[in-house]
Amino acid sequence: MLSQLMQQFELASEKYARANDIERDADWFILKLQEEVGEVTQAWNRLSGRGRSKGKTRDEMRQDLSDETADLLGHVLLLANASGLDLEASIKRKWLFEPGAL
Numbered sequence: 001m002l003s004q005l006m007q008q009f010e011l012a013s014e015k016y017a018r019a020n021d022i023e024r025d026a027d028w029f030i031l032k033l034q035e036e037v038g039e040v041t042q043a044w045n046r047l048s049g050r051g052r053s054k055g056k057t058r059d060e061m062r063q064d065l066s067d068e069t070a071d072l073l074g075h076v077l078l079l080a081n082a083s084g085l086d087l088e089a090s091i092k093r094k095w096l097f098e099p100g101a102l
Helices: 002-019 026-047 058-082 087-095
Strands: none
Touching: 002 058, 002 087, 026 058
């Protein structure tokens, strides 16, 4: 389940990097992850009234938070993929459940 999702994000990221002449070296993956954490925080601050709304409605701010959270998830998976991490095994060990099993 996660490995397939990781591959989908990898393909999308590779395509984006080629189209925008971005070198995705080892540092890029962790730096992008940090950038996305900041963007989620910024979206949360706007939604929770701790930041400027920039004229956006509450629904638009919720959409921004959702979009930035999707970016964060994508970059977590990209970092894991690039680093050869087994997230499914780690989830089983740390969260005590089987990913994809309900």
